[in-house]
Amino acid sequence: xxxIYNSQSGIFxxxxxxxxxxxxxxxxxxxxxxxxxxHPGGVYNLKxxxxxxxxxxxxxxxxxxxKAIVDLKTLYDVAYHSISGSxxxxxxxxxxxxxxxxxxxxxxxRHIGCCVYKPGLGAEIINIGLIGNIYQSRIILRSESACTxxxxxxxxxxxxxxxxQVSGELAAFFNPADKIPNTNSGEEFEKWVQEQFIxxxxxxIPINNGSGMVLMHIDTQNGMGSGYSxxxxxxxxxxxxxxxxxxxxxxxxxxQTTMKGGFESIGVLPDPRQENDGVxxxxxxxLLDWLNCSxxxxxxxxxxxxxxxxxxxxxxxxxxxxIGMVNRAGAQEAEQRGTEFGHLxxxxxxxxxxxxxxxxKQEIKEQLEKEIAC
Numbered sequence: 001x002x003x004i005y006n007s008q009s010g011i012f013x014x015x016x017x018x019x020x021x022x023x024x025x026x027x028x029x030x031x032x033x034x035x036x037x038x039h040p041g042g043v044y045n046l047k048x049x050x051x052x053x054x055x056x057x058x059x060x061x062x063x064x065x066x067k068a069i070v071d072l073k074t075l076y077d078v079a080y081h082s083i084s085g086s087x088x089x090x091x092x093x094x095x096x097x098x099x100x101x102x103x104x105x106x107x108x109x110r111h112i113g114c115c116v117y118k119p120g121l122g123a124e125i126i127n128i129g130l131i132g133n134i135y136q137s138r139i140i141l142r143s144e145s146a147c148t149x150x151x152x153x154x155x156x157x158x159x160x161x162x163x164x165q166v167s168g169e170l171a172a173f174f175n176p177a178d179k180i181p182n183t184n185s186g187e188e189f190e191k192w193v194q195e196q197f198i199x200x201x202x203x204x205i206p207i208n209n210g211s212g213m214v215l216m217h218i219d220t221q222n223g224m225g226s227g228y229s230x231x232x233x234x235x236x237x238x239x240x241x242x243x244x245x246x247x248x249x250x251x252x253x254x255x256q257t258t259m260k261g262g263f264e265s266i267g268v269l270p271d272p273r274q275e276n277d278g279v280x281x282x283x284x285x286x287l288l289d290w291l292n293c294s295x296x297x298x299x300x301x302x303x304x305x306x307x308x309x310x311x312x313x314x315x316x317x318x319x320x321x322x323i324g325m326v327n328r329a330g331a332q333e334a335e336q337r338g339t340e341f342g343h344l345x346x347x348x349x350x351x352x353x354x355x356x357x358x359x360x361k362q363e364i365k366e367q368l369e370k371e372i373a374c
Contacts, residue, residue, distance in 0.1 A: 060089035090114030105172035122234030139212035145221035162324025175210035225273035225280035285313035
């Protein structure tokens with residue numbers, strides 16, 4: 001039993017090692033803030049600074065440059081967002097051959113995984129998909145918080161996964177992959193896929209310049225960012241948010257309460273993303289700043305707070321509602337999103353996926369055509 005506690009592989013020495021790493025993180029972060037908080041551009045790339053490898057070794061991937069076979073600068077980016085004081089760690093991206101979820105229409109996605117260390121919040125993990133050219137003209141944005149019940153188990157009580165599926169269908173509709181090679185060779189096909197995006201001068205440039213689209217999935221914001229705790233920087237928002245969200249779900253059924261009541265049952269403010277001046281809602285504009293994409297957005301959302309924080313960050317937002325799909329199994333939660341959380345244009349009214357995708361295609365096309373006319 002003592003070995004479990006005290007041996008080199010025991011739990012206490014392991015916790016001590018993690019505690020030491022946190023102290024190292026604090027010292028690195030302090031130096032970055034002291035040196036780059038006044039950077040006028042808002043986002044400062046740390047690639048050519050002494051802090052790059054220190055961040056990779058102690059934050060995010062925790063990789064040692066001496067053990068890596070290749071230079072980690074070829075695989076990762078580290079940046080400081082001086083406006084918010086956030087540290088961003090991300091991979092350089094990889095190009096994927098994707099199929100839309102309903103119609104299996106092929107399209108090309110540039111996938112970036114990143115972590116934002118946000119003061120007043122903690123470490124948020126985000127997966128980003130870039131489709132088309134996000135640097136020119138108006139682009140389409142969908143930023144969505146994680147929802148494990150609907151994504152993993154197909155839960156119909158909410159419309160979260162349906163909204164994400166709609167986003168995938170829109171990505172394929174506005175940027176279908178063409179000139180797909182006729183080959184049986186997996187190696188040749190993968191080579192073609194990789195050639196569909198070029199990474200140059202910190203930009204992800206597609207070969208086919210279709211309408212730009214950013215799909216942002218915030219993995220750590222399960223249950224509307226339930227992991228937030230006041231006056232604390234949380235290094236594991238994912239664990240905290242997931243378990244709180246599961247407790248909120250249990251409370252709804254065990255104590256026969258509404259979704260808002262489920263949050264209150266466990267002592268959490270309904271939609272904790274609103275706390276601390278909407279700290280959870282600041283993640284999306286921080287990453288858009290880092291991507292340096294177009295500031296003219298067609299934003300697929302029903303959330304007033306998301307819109308407000310994008311506009312406050314200097315983005316021109318044209319909002320288009322997105323429901324995904326609502327059936328009788330999801331009618332109750334859909335109604336509560338409107339009445340209890342103030343989400344726009346959503347109630348218990350049923351809508352099919354086909355109706356939704358038809359409307360969204362038309363409304364987005366109209367917005368894109370307006371831009372061309374101007």
